Amino acid sequence: xxxxxxxxxxxxxxxxxxxxxxxxxxxxxxxxxxxxxxxxxxxxxxxxxxxxxxxxxxxxxxxxxxxxxxxxxxxxxxxxxxxxxxxxxxxxxxxxxxxxxxxxxxxxxxxxxxxxxxxxxxxxxxxxxxxxxxxxxxxxxxxxxxxxxxxxxxxxxxxxxxxxxxxxxxxxxxxxxxxxxxxxxxxxxxxxxxxxxxxx
Amino acid sequence: xxxxxxxxxxxxxxxxxxxxxxxxxxxxxxxxxxxxxxxxxxxxxxxxxxxxxxxxxxxxxxxxxxxxxxxxxxxxxxxxxxxxxxxxxxxxxxxxxxxxxxxxxxxxxxxxxxxxxxxxxxxxxxxxxxxxxxxxxxxxxxxxxxxxxxxxxxxxxxxxxxxxxxxxxxxxxxxxxxxxxxxxxxxxxxxxxxxxxxxx
DNA sequence: ACCCAGAAACCGACCGGTTGGTCTTATTAT
DNA sequence: ATAATAAGACCAACCGGTCGGTTTCTGGGT
Numbered sequence: 001x002x003x004x005x006x007x008x009x010x011x012x013x014x015x016x017x018x019x020x021x022x023x024x025x026x027x028x029x030x031x032x033x034x035x036x037x038x039x040x041x042x043x044x045x046x047x048x049x050x051x052x053x054x055x056x057x058x059x060x061x062x063x064x065x066x067x068x069x070x071x072x073x074x075x076x077x078x079x080x081x082x083x084x085x086x087x088x089x090x091x092x093x094x095x096x097x098x099x100x101x102x103x104x105x106x107x108x109x110x111x112x113x114x115x116x117x118x119x120x121x122x123x124x125x126x127x128x129x130x131x132x133x134x135x136x137x138x139x140x141x142x143x144x145x146x147x148x149x150x151x152x153x154x155x156x157x158x159x160x161x162x163x164x165x166x167x168x169x170x171x172x173x174x175x176x177x178x179x180x181x182x183x184x185x186x187x188x189x190x191x192x193x194x195x196x197x198x199x200x
Numbered sequence: 201x202x203x204x205x206x207x208x209x210x211x212x213x214x215x216x217x218x219x220x221x222x223x224x225x226x227x228x229x230x231x232x233x234x235x236x237x238x239x240x241x242x243x244x245x246x247x248x249x250x251x252x253x254x255x256x257x258x259x260x261x262x263x264x265x266x267x268x269x270x271x272x273x274x275x276x277x278x279x280x281x282x283x284x285x286x287x288x289x290x291x292x293x294x295x296x297x298x299x300x301x302x303x304x305x306x307x308x309x310x311x312x313x314x315x316x317x318x319x320x321x322x323x324x325x326x327x328x329x330x331x332x333x334x335x336x337x338x339x340x341x342x343x344x345x346x347x348x349x350x351x352x353x354x355x356x357x358x359x360x361x362x363x364x365x366x367x368x369x370x371x372x373x374x375x376x377x378x379x380x381x382x383x384x385x386x387x388x389x390x391x392x393x394x395x396x397x398x399x400x
Numbered sequence: 401a402c403c404c405a406g407a408a409a410c411c412g413a414c415c416g417g418t419t420g421g422t423c424t425t426a427t428t429a430t
Numbered sequence: 431a432t433a434a435t436a437a438g439a440c441c442a443a444c445c446g447g448t449c450g451g452t453t454t455c456t457g458g459g460t
Contacts, residue, residue: 002455002456003455006409010409026313031445041410042410043410043412044410046410047447047448049409108311108312111372112311112312115225115305116226124374129374162387165369166364167358187362190355190356190359191359202429203435206434206436207435242436242437243420243438244422244435244438247421248434
């Protein structure tokens with residue numbers, strides 16, 4: 001199986017180069033030639049593996065969605081209390097952020113391209129809704145386990161999700177302005193605290 | 201002064217057409233010819249008033265910044281209590297949102313283009329920081345007037361700003377999914393309530 | 401072991417179309 | 431008259447995508 005190996009290799013190199021370039025310079029600015037050059041691959045190879053430039057983009061987006069699901073699944077296995085679990089997630093984001101802050105930039109590309117490509121739009125909307133569902137489920141569990149006190153879990157989940165998205169957005173736009181990873185942790189812990197019953 | 205009038209007229213028509221098209225289809229997809237056609241203006245006129253396509257974009261961005269300052273100034277003149285003032289602002293956003301939801305789309309374009317254009321980046325960062333400063337100042341006023349109780353106004357302002365940005369983002373990405381204007385009001389009122397001291 | 405035929409992977413020159421921007425010419429206001 | 435404003439034909443550069451051809455792999459016949 002040497003052929004499939006080689007094939008997968010070039011395919012993943014194209015994807016990696018595209019992700020890098022999309023994140024750093026944006027989708028439209030990045031030409032197919034640029035991707036091919038960065039991946040050390042010819043244009044023929046590119047169009048052998050992908051039918052179009054856009055298909056690479058949606059492949060990347062779907063990979064993100066899959067990764068997201070993996071994260072969700074992993075987060076739900078632990079037996080921690082909800083506030084602790086949220087803190088752990090925030091810490092995870094913080095770590096990833098410090099290792100590869102540029103990684104998040106492509107999110108903005110996904111969002112921006114939503115207006116032009118219906119398929120991208122579907123995926124981004126789905127992404128948001130999954131997050132919303134995840135947080136709501138999480139908060140509900142916190143309520144039922146007694147670690148949280150929330151009147152309207154739907155609204156509260158919206159608040160948490162919005163805060164996270166807003167923080168992410170600011171981190172992408174102004175990476176040097178703040179330690180957004182740390183800020184994410186503090187904001188989330190503040191939110192968790194305010195949702196954990198009255199003030200003793 | 202008939203000549204300057206005419207000049208301003210075409211200039212503003214170009215700006216309006218560009219804003220519309222940028223918001224609806226995106227910056228890169230919108231060609232100069234498209235803008236000219238939509239504005240009912242020739243390419244010569246376009247390049248008479250603007251040195252480049254990009255300059256129209258930053259002109260639009262600066263107009264947004266100026267409008268933002270106007271809103272801030274207007275918001276600070278009223279003698280309302282801070283929670284009420286926030287509610288009024290949310291109501292204002294809600295109203296604008298229902299009248300012209302598409303209007304906000306261009307924000308995403310501004311953000312997405314930050315990575316490619318340093319000038320755009322400066323402006324968007326400034327935009328965010330002004331918002332942050334505004335909210336922090338607002339919360340501080342709330343504390344000093346006794347209507348709010350906040351431990352760390354900086355962090356709290358970050359939370360409010362993040363929530364607003366996240367809600368805005370979701371509204372742009374999934375306009376049909378929720379009544380984001382109404383949600384903005386509810387989330388902000390929820391935040392204000394949680395910041396208004398203990399629970400009586 | 402060797403060969404060969406077909407398939408899969410890859411190459412890069414090339415094409416049609418589009419785009420941002422220029423330039424010459426015409427119109428309008430002063 | 432003349433300077434500001436507008437018109438639109440035009441251009442060079444680029445870009446996504448195609449296509450004919452080449453290399454590399456694989457599996458079977460001998």
